[in-house]
Amino acid sequence: MKTVEVDVAVIGAGTSGMNARREVEKAGGKPLLIEADQYGTTCARVGCMPSKLLIAAANRAHAVASADEFGIEVSGVQVDGKAVMERVRRYRDRFAGAVVKTIEALPEQERLCGRARFTGPTTLEVDAHTQVKARAVVIATGASAVIPPPYDAVHDHVLTNETVFELEDLPATLAVVGTGIIGLELGQAFQRLGVNVTFFARSDHIGAASDPKVRAAVHDTFAAELDLRLNADVTAAEVAGNGIRLNWTEADGSAHEGVFEKVLVAAGRRPNLDNLNLAATGLELDERGRPPWNPATTQCGELPIFMAGDISGYIPLLHEASDEGRIAGANAINYPNLETHTRRTPLAIAFTAPQMAATGQGFADLDPDATAIGEVSFARQGRALVEGTNNGVLRVYGDCTTGRLIGAEMLAPQAEHLAHLLAWAIQADLSIDEVLAMPVYHPVLEEGMRTALRDLARQLEHTDNCRQHATAAGD
Ligand SMILES: Cc1cc2nc3c(=O)[nH]c(=O)nc-3n(C[C@H](O)[C@H](O)[C@H](O)COP(=O)(O)OP(=O)(O)OC[C@H]3O[C@@H](n4cnc5c(N)ncnc54)[C@H](O)[C@@H]3O)c2cc1C
Numbered sequence: 506m507k508t509v510e511v512d513v514a515v516i517g518a519g520t521s522g523m524n525a526r527r528e529v530e531k532a533g534g535k536p537l538l539i540e541a542d543q544y545g546t547t548c549a550r551v552g553c554m555p556s557k558l559l560i561a562a563a564n565r566a567h568a569v570a571s572a573d574e575f576g577i578e579v580s581g582v583q584v585d586g587k588a589v590m591e592r593v594r595r596y597r598d599r600f601a602g603a604v605v606k607t608i609e610a611l612p613e614q615e616r617l618c619g620r621a622r623f624t625g626p627t628t629l630e631v632d633a634h635t636q637v638k639a640r641a642v643v644i645a646t647g648a649s650a651v652i653p654p655p656y657d658a659v660h661d662h663v664l665t666n667e668t669v670f671e672l673e674d675l676p677a678t679l680a681v682v683g684t685g686i687i688g689l690e691l692g693q694a695f696q697r698l699g700v701n702v703t704f705f706a707r708s709d710h711i712g713a714a715s716d717p718k719v720r721a722a723v724h725d726t727f728a729a730e731l732d733l734r735l736n737a738d739v740t741a742a743e744v745a746g747n748g749i750r751l752n753w754t755e756a757d758g759s760a761h762e763g764v765f766e767k768v769l770v771a772a773g774r775r776p777n778l779d780n781l782n783l784a785a786t787g788l789e790l791d792e793r794g795r796p797p798w799n800p801a802t803t804q805c806g807e808l809p810i811f812m813a814g815d816i817s818g819y820i821p822l823l824h825e826a827s828d829e830g831r832i833a834g835a836n837a838i839n840y841p842n843l844e845t846h847t848r849r850t851p852l853a854i855a856f857t858a859p860q861m862a863a864t865g866q867g868f869a870d871l872d873p874d875a876t877a878i879g880e881v882s883f884a885r886q887g888r889a890l891v892e893g894t895n896n897g898v899l900r901v902y903g904d905c906t907t908g909r910l911i912g913a914e915m916l917a918p919q920a921e922h923l924a925h926l927l928a929w930a931i932q933a934d935l936s937i938d939e940v941l942a943m944p945v946y947h948p949v950l951e952e953g954m955r956t957a958l959r960d961l962a963r964q965l966e967h968t969d970n971c972r973q974h975a976t977a978a979g980d
């Protein structure tokens with residue numbers, strides 16, 4: 506077995522791992538990037554990018570299908586499933602190809618193919634061919650789709666995000682397991698491309714919102730468009746001809762059976778901690794095998810081991826993976842001199858139609874006695890009516906004591922843009938009055954956001970909770 510000595514070994518060549526590696530290089534250190542599977546990153550290969558490509562096609566199909574609302578008659582429309590999937594893959598390959606090129610341009614001694622496992626706090630074994638001795642290690646091994654029972658019985662036949670974009674054509678029928686963000690994004694896109702989609706969820710939770718008003722709007726909106734089997738218990742899955750037969754019991758106790766051409770399992774993602782042999786590091790692991798981890802430094806315990814990206818389980822999103830990679834790489838090469846970082850204001854977006862988003866503190870994190878809430882419905886919002894996208898609700902949260910904007914949740918047209926504006930205002934620590942002093946053009950969706958903020962300003966002044974806080978502060 507070969508032995509190599511480096512400054513920082515980075516396990517995983519995804520977004521966080523690549524960023525960590527770059528920081529080590531920038532600081533003049535000797536990095537080693539270790540990858541067990543494929544170069545190209547989860548985001549570009551099987552995540553953010555191909556999913557948005559599929560959604561882009563679905564949005565086009567939907568715009569055409571709903572054109573009659575605007576007096577435009579479109580006839581002879583056909584979705585060419587093969588062409589849709591071919592475009593998804595063509596652009597996906599372009600994005601992933603650019604990443605692969607970057608990695609393959611690295612000097613050979615700075616990258617290694619194989620699965621890494623710890624043999625000590627800073628020593629690794631990669632497959633059976635290489636021993637790595639490092640001064641520090643960055644774990645950036647990402648997360649994988651969970652395939653729970655009973656779907657594990659047909660493991661090789663179900664689709665996950667790893668395989669769904671390889672479909673040569675659109676299936677006629679599709680069961681989507683899970684109504685979280687990934688299941689909803691992909692399932693709604695397939696539905697809008699003409700696939701007959703049935704969603705299965707063990708609870709009645711759709712998406713990730715915690716605000717009851719947003720959740721109600723989410724439920725009403727998606728239940729009206731999609732075939733949702735909520736609180737359903739799928740008891741069996743078996744191969745049936747060219748498809749998969751599912752047996753399930755619905756919330757009312759009724760038993761059902763159906764054969765689906767394809768089944769897409771989007772039932773959650775689990776950090777890739779298995780197979781790392783973290784026990785060899787001496788770190789104290791919790792019942793799920795996770796080491797102690799500091800989000801401000803990305804350090805695990807007190808050791809020269811850092812964890813970045815989806816593996817950390819902190820916020821499994823691309824921009825957070827990038828940030829954690831940079832923090833981890835810089836702290837790994839500078840160990841034991843660690844820099845602590847203030848993390849960005851949380852921001853999460855689901856590219857459903859309408860989109861869902863949350864920023865800052867979510868409803869579930871609020872102190873109800875110290876918070877005022879403003880809201881707007883998009884049902885009668887001017888620009889939304891113009892565009893025929895007048896559906897959704899935005900709720901904004903303010904701190905009674907400081908008058909600052911602290912968070913928002915929404916189901917809204919173009920929520921991706923509204924959420925960014927609000928996130929930037931929160932991170933800039935603006936008061937509601939300062940946000941309201943910003944210019945807003947007419948007629949735009951941001952006017953809806955201003956309506957919610959005005960409502961929040963009124964609530965901050967008048968709600969009992971906030972009045973009590975103002976009195977207490979005055980005392
Ligand atoms: C369908 C889907 C859609 C998404 N859409 C969005 C979106 O719109 N916006 C957004 O912000 N985020 C989105 N995400 C999340 C985003 O893709 C992830 O947060 C991000 O890619 C995580 O990057 P990472 O560096 O942590 O992991 P990865 O990019 O997964 O990299 C981890 C790497 O580690 C390797 N590895 C694992 N174990 C070992 C080992 N023992 N030895 C060596 N190598 C190993 C893996 O093979 C992998 O290449 C989406 C995810 C999915 C699945």
